Amino acid sequence: MEFQKATPEERRRYYREEWDIKQIPRFIRHSLYQREFGFDHHGRGPNDRYRTFRNEDHLRKFMRYRTPFEAYTSVAFYQKPNRREGWLKSELVFDVDAKDLPIRSCDCGSVCEVCLDQAKNIVSDLKDTLQGDLGLKEIHMIYSGRGYHLRVQDEEVLGTDSEVRSQIVKYLVGAEVPRSEYSNQGMTYNLEHFTVPFGYPQVFTQRVKQSILYLNEDILMEEVNKKLIKDVIKNRHLLVDDQWGPFRNAIGPIRYKRLVKALAFVNLGLVDAKVSIDLKRILRLPSSLHSMVSMKCTEIKNLETFDPLRDAVPRFVNERRD
Amino acid sequence: MVGVSFINPLSMEGRERVRQLGSLDSLIQDNPELIELVTRSKSQDISEDQDIPRNYLEMALKRLEWYVKKRNDRDFNYRKFAFLFQEDIEKYDIISFYLLSQAIGVRFGPNSRESRLMVESQGSLIQNRLEELNSRERTEIVLKALQELLSQETVKWTFFENLLSSRRIQLSDLVLDQGEVIMDREDFRNRFGSRLQHRDPDKMYQLLIGQELQELILIRMVMQQTENYMAEVHEKARLMVEPNPLLLELADKVTEILIQPTTSYGGSGGGGGYSYTGPLNREAFPPCVKNALEGIKSGGRNDAIVLFITPFVSYARLCPDIFKQNVTVQVSDKDPELQVVHNEVLPLIYEAAERCVPPLFEDQPQEKININAKLGFGMHSNLKLENEGETKWYTPMSCEKIKLHLPHLCRPDEDCKKIGNPLSYYNRKNWILSKERTESEDNVGKEGYNEEKEKEDQANGWIEVKKDDA
Ligand code: SF4
Ligand SMILES: [Zn+2]
Numbered sequence A: 001m002e003f004q005k006a007t008p009e010e011r012r013r014y015y016r017e018e019w020d021i022k023q024i025p026r027f028i029r030h031s032l033y034q035r036e037f038g039f040d041h042h043g044r045g046p047n048d049r050y051r052t053f054r055n056e057d058h059l060r061k062f063m064r065y066r067t068p069f070e071a072y073t074s075v076a077f078y079q080k081p082n083r084r085e086g087w088l089k090s091e092l093v094f095d096v097d098a099k100d101l102p103i104r105s106c107d108c109g110s111v112c113e114v115c116l117d118q119a120k121n122i123v124s125d126l127k128d129t130l131q132g133d134l135g136l137k138e139i140h141m142i143y144s145g146r147g148y149h150l151r152v153q154d155e156e157v158l159g160t161d162s163e164v165r166s167q168i169v170k171y172l173v174g175a176e177v178p179r180s181e182y183s184n185q186g187m188t189y190n191l192e193h194f195t196v197p198f199g200y201p202q203v204f205t206q207r208v209k210q211s212i213l214y215l216n217e218d219i220l221m222e223e224v225n226k227k228l229i230k231d232v233i234k235n236r237h238l239l240v241d242d243q244w245g246p247f248r249n250a251i252g253p254i255r256y257k258r259l260v261k262a263l264a265f266v267n268l269g270l271v272d273a274k275v276s277i278d279l280k281r282i283l284r285l286p287s288s289l290h291s292m293v294s295m296k297c298t299e300i301k302n303l304e305t306f307d308p309l310r311d312a313v314p315r316f317v318n319e320r321r322d
Numbered sequence B: 001m002v003g004v005s006f007i008n009p010l011s012m013e014g015r016e017r018v019r020q021l022g023s024l025d026s027l028i029q030d031n032p033e034l035i036e037l038v039t040r041s042k043s044q045d046i047s048e049d050q051d052i053p054r055n056y057l058e059m060a061l062k063r064l065e066w067y068v069k070k071r072n073d074r075d076f077n078y079r080k081f082a083f084l085f086q087e088d089i090e091k092y093d094i095i096s097f098y099l100l101s102q103a104i105g106v107r108f109g110p111n112s113r114e115s116r117l118m119v120e121s122q123g124s125l126i127q128n129r130l131e132e133l134n135s136r137e138r139t140e141i142v143l144k145a146l147q148e149l150l151s152q153e154t155v156k157w158t159f160f161e162n163l164l165s166s167r168r169i170q171l172s173d174l175v176l177d178q179g180e181v182i183m184d185r186e187d188f189r190n191r192f193g194s195r196l197q198h199r200d201p202d203k204m205y206q207l208l209i210g211q212e213l214q215e216l217i218l219i220r221m222v223m224q225q226t227e228n229y230m231a232e233v234h235e236k237a238r239l240m241v242e243p244n245p246l247l248l249e250l251a252d253k254v255t256e257i258l259i260q261p262t263t264s265y266g267g268s269g270g271g272g273g274y275s276y277t278g279p280l281n282r283e284a285f286p287p288c289v290k291n292a293l294e295g296i297k298s299g300g301r302n303d304a305i306v307l308f309i310t311p312f313v314s315y316a317r318l319c320p321d322i323f324k325q326n327v328t329v330q331v332s333d334k335d336p337e338l339q340v341v342h343n344e345v346l347p348l349i350y351e352a353a354e355r356c357v358p359p360l361f362e363d364q365p366q367e368k369i370n371i372n373a374k375l376g377f378g379m380h381s382n383l384k385l386e387n388e389g390e391t392k393w394y395t396p397m398s399c400e401k402i403k404l405h406l407p408h409l410c411r412p413d414e415d416c417k418k419i420g421n422p423l424s425y426y427n428r429k430n431w432i433l434s435k436e437r438t439e440s441e442d443n444v445g446k447e448g449y450n451e452e453k454e455k456e457d458q459a460n461g462w463i464e465v466k467k468d469d470a
Helices: A008-018 A056-066 A113-132 A162-173 A199-214 A226-235 A244-251 A253-270 A273-277 A315-319 B012-019 B032-039 B056-072 B087-107 B113-132 B135-149 B157-165 B185-195 B201-208 B210-239 B245-259 B287-293 B301-318 B339-355 B367-374 B399-405 B414-418 B422-441 B456-460
Strands: A037-040 A048-051 A070-074 A076-080 A085-090 A092-097 A139-143 A147-152 A181-184 A187-190 A282-284 A298-300
Touching: A008 A056, A008 A315, A070 A076, A092 A113, A092 A162, A092 A273, A113 A139, A113 A147, A113 A162, A113 A199, A147 A282, A162 A199, A162 A253, A162 A273, A162 B157, A181 B201, A181 B210, A199 A253, A226 A244, A226 A253, A244 A253, B012 B087, B032 B087, B056 B087, B056 B113, B056 B245, B087 B113, B087 B210, B087 B245, B113 B135, B113 B210, B113 B245, B135 B210, B157 B210, B185 B201, B201 B210, B287 B301, B287 B339, B287 B422, B301 B339, B301 B367, B301 B399, B301 B422, B339 B367, B414 B422
Parallel strands: none
Antiparallel strands: A037 A048, A037 A070, A070 A282, A076 A085, A092 A147, A139 A147, A139 A298, A181 A187
8 A cells, every 4th residue: 555656636635635734833834934835746856946925824725726746844944935045043953764774674675664663763862862962852753754854943053053963963873983092191091982871972872782783784884894794793682781891892892993983984874964954955844745655744743652654644545445 | 370361361351451451552662571571481492582572562473483383393492482381471471362363353354374373373372381280270270261161050062052163172072961061070970970880980070071171172162262253353343444553564474474484394405395286297196096096996985085085186286285384274275266176176086986896976975075074165065165164174194094094005116115195295206207307308406305294183183182083
């Protein structure tokens, strides 16, 4: 049943019978007039851009009447959204696409229950770090149709520039190996990342752990050969209960260093960094139909219980029958 | 006890000192007290008259000269500048700090080479001054200076937005919890103590935060404020009447320091640090570069292209004498319209990337962004002037680093014995080639190419405290 393109008739049914403007999250509805909208009417990319709506009613009529193939809205707030001018601020966003995960737990080739679930776990980890380390509170999660968006609305980060955002991305995903040498009063001490149970080293440890647990022999990593991957897979059971010391010993310190360096790079692929650093990005409009795969882009209230194959499937899909 | 303003001239104490200053004219008059202070500084070398600043203006210039010389002059004599580290010079130091910032702000504005020199030298000066103190004094003054800068009880990481944006600090340098930056020992113990099972929280604090991180933050904050101050001055000056001629005069002298030819090293005679600027001459590339351009077939593609070829090609084309420059440079200092970058530098880098097996961008298109970043244009898919400065323009790796990280590329030939960096190889080889050419015409060739002093590690990091992340 899943992931077929929606027909024009199905789109029409969706927007006329199922869609409700109230499904658009409040954080977007309240700032409609400051946002740019973009639409893809024929499945050839969002080339109808610079659209603006003065109020919900206009938007509602547009959606009902045009039943767009895909609908997007800017993460940016503008004084003149219809010209993308007078930039005021931008949501801080992270895009986790199940299809593009750097280390995948399945080989379905596109998107399935398994990789969507893996993406969901990543989202949950990222959210924990956003809250626990960065102290951010207004974090909205959206199921995008093929993965997840995290959209942060805390006022204190909305004005940050691309450089700051790229640093946030790197922190969140663990894209750099934490230093392991520290000096104090002329002496140098060794502290591996896994011995520091807080802050960035802890984030890094968690991300690397996940990657190792999902690792398979076909992954290509710079400077990591088959033999090393084999040994990692053989010993990774140690990490299930965080026995990092023994794990590192089993791998050998030099190879361990190479491994974590390669994984730091792999981690960068956990989110699409381009999306996060682009202040003028447009993102799929929550509540709209992802017509390519026939799923609803949906705001998630409770990540734990959210099941895309139950909660984001439009009615017409269930009614599809040959 | 040193005053806070000796470390941070922009502190309240420092600003107060400046307010008390009389007319500007007194600044160029010989100041016996200053001369006296300098001459009797301990370990000060007073053998030459010109080494002693006679008034505020000269003092200001000495501050910068110290930094430039320290970085470039192989025969740098610390004792000629010992007075800069004497606490009793404080009053003169503060005022000369303001003079310099204002002169540079008015005349050149932020983002100029002059302002970079000012900011870098200030960072380095603080670092060196702290190192002169005994450990108790050092801890105290850092604490005191930080307290003023961080006035609030708790500091959120967003407070450092500017420093993160200018990459003076990395988010991962900070110890974060619930959005707050943890700097206090007590606070550290309360938050993390229970999570540390086999380790002493105090020891952990010393290592992870301790003096090092506090100093890092302090220094970077003062550097940032110095830059902001010059930007403010620049804004005001644009709206205001004639700037004081004294400031303009000082500004000109600052430029002189910047363009001062650095002492040429080793031996006398021609060639002195020859560097050739112009279209790339592939004939003069060292073996490692030639190998990399042929395509990387074994591992290490990313590092080879992004960290090795990108800096090498860009500096070789735009600024082959980087290791003799007095401050860090930006690509646009050399190529204001970015034409050379787009037409010559990037194509060559992309060609090398294309030749990799598998072609680098095929599976890792994001490396294009990293290449832009290493050229100093931030993490963007398009290389645009407006993003310049978001990241640093990476200086070329030394042979030592190449042998360590990309050993398969290094296949040294005879000429490699004479150099320590592929870029010096390129300069030297160009010189030899041009000599051969002219020699065959007439017989003017003179002996001796003088090896450049290499200091790529300094050029990569702002100042010593920051670990090289290349
Ligand atoms: S010695 Fe240096 S310049 Fe020569 S090939 Fe090796 S790395 Fe390159
Ligand atoms: Zn799958």
